[in-house]
Amino acid sequence: GAVVSQHPSRVICKSGTSVKIECRSLDFQATTMFWYRQFPKQSLMLMATSNEGSKATYEQGVEKDKFLINHASLTLSTLTVTSAHPEDSSFYICSARGHGDSPLHFGNGTRLTVT
Amino acid sequence: EDQVTQSPEALRLQEGESSSLNCSYTVSGLRGLFWYRQDPGKGPEFLFTLYSAGEEKEKERLKATLTKKESFLHITAPKPEDSATYLCAVHPGYSSASKIIFGSGTRLSIRP
Numbered sequence: 001g002a003v004v005s006q007h008p009s010r011v012i013c014k015s016g017t018s019v020k021i022e023c024r025s026l027d028f029q030a031t032t033m034f035w036y037r038q039f040p041k042q043s044l045m046l047m048a049t050s051n052e053g054s055k056a057t058y059e060q061g062v063e064k065d066k067f068l069i070n071h072a073s074l075t076l077s078t079l080t081v082t083s084a085h086p087e088d089s090s091f092y093i094c095s096a097r098g099h100g101d102s103p104l105h106f107g108n109g110t111r112l113t114v115t
Numbered sequence: 116e117d118q119v120t121q122s123p124e125a126l127r128l129q130e131g132e133s134s135s136l137n138c139s140y141t142v143s144g145l146r147g148l149f150w151y152r153q154d155p156g157k158g159p160e161f162l163f164t165l166y167s168a169g170e171e172k173e174k175e176r177l178k179a180t181l182t183k184k185e186s187f188l189h190i191t192a193p194k195p196e197d198s199a200t201y202l203c204a205v206h207p208g209y210s211s212a213s214k215i216i217f218g219s220g221t222r223l224s225i226r227p
Contacts, residue, residue, distance in 0.1 A: 004158075043219040044202075093159075099211075103164050104149070104161070104204070106161075108157050
């Protein structure tokens with residue numbers, strides 16, 4: 001149980017274009033979903049927290065107009081990287097949590113390369 | 116300030132050589148401590164949740180323990196397939212909405 005599916009696993013896009021990443025909880029309802037960014041050999045950096053039906057809460061230093069998050073249902077959250085630039089190239093990982101004290105379950109990540 | 120510190124940063128073991136990874140935490144209360152395994156290019160895979168001091172959880176060659184200040188992940192007779200980065204995360208105790216804090220991980224390498 002507790003499977004989180006993230007798509008796509010890899011994406012290459014040109015500078016200036018937008019990319020959408022989907023995160024779905026397949027067998028549980030996720031009241032809260034989280035988006036992380038991970039640099040090589042570093043730990044997870046929380047970008048934003050989203051609750052179903054409400055606006056996402058962004059961490060300090062994360063541009064909300066560049067990283068648009070939508071949590072339209074209890075099983076789906078999307079991250080759109082708008083007007084991507086090479087410095088946005090990274091590994092993005094989503095996670096989902098059912099009730100408040102349950103562990104986070106992670107998707108398999110999306111490797112974004114902006115050329 | 117809430118903190119989670121993992122040690123060592125990296126650990127190389129021979130196959131069959133048992134060892135322990137450490138996760139020290141300083142938080143205002145503890146709602147839960149989690150261990151994850153992360154393979155290169157993948158998302159973290161959930162291993163264990165520990166909620167109170169004295170609690171232990173086991174899965175195959177892994178055993179996680181918890182005290183009021185730290186958690187250990189004991190690896191018994193590891194195999195090469197146990198090579199991965201192991202992440203510790205803490206859910207502080209003010210409310211269920213408080214953010215989970217991750218340690219920087221221990222990169223474990225098991226030589227055949």
